[in-house]
Amino acid sequence: MAGRLLDAVTKLLAELCGWLLLIVMSLIVIDLVSRAMSTPIYGVSESAMFVMIAIVYLGLPYAEKMQAHVRVELVLDNLPPQVAAVVDLVMYVLVAATMLIVLYAVGLNALGSYEGRQAIAGPTPLLIWPVKFVMVTALALFVVRIFINLVHAVRAVIGAETPRYGGS
DSSP states (O other): OHHHHHHHHHHHHHHHHHHHHHHHHHHHHHHHHHHHTTOOOTTHHHHHHHHHHHHHHHHHHHHHHTTOSOOOHHHHHTSOHHHHHHHHHHHHHHHHHHHHHHHHHHHHHHHHHHHTTOEEOSSSOEESHHHHHHHHHHHHHHHHHHHHHHHHHHHHHHTSSOOSSOOO
16 A cells, blocks of 8 residues: 555656646746846746756656666676675665665755755745755655665565576
8 A cells, every 4th residue: 555655656756747847948938038038037047946956856766666777787687686686785775875864964954944944045035945845855755765676675685576687
């Protein structure tokens, strides 16, 4: 049940990224047109930047689900399946540890941003903390996905699942 809910949320976020990309394109066009007419609209480029940050982070869980991140499969594919499974497991342990540290650091940064009411200065200050909490939420989902893949990697090493890599 929880797995299906996570899959649904991950897919929804991936689709949301596509729609947010349209918003970014619209904001950039609006910014270009308003500047060409010598009436720039304050905050449009900053808003586009915030949306781009959201797109990058919200897409991470789906990329992890689809195993679409950059990895050196050339090496894994040329190892014996059991050795490739162990290398994959070690990689996931390192990634999980690293991303837990990143999640912790980004969480502290977001909390500090919220407490300090951090904003981009201007006629109407643009608060930064909402986009930072989007980053925290997306990173948390990403970490959950990493741990799911870590469990699959453990199962491949102990022989409960077929290793995804290897073949020589």
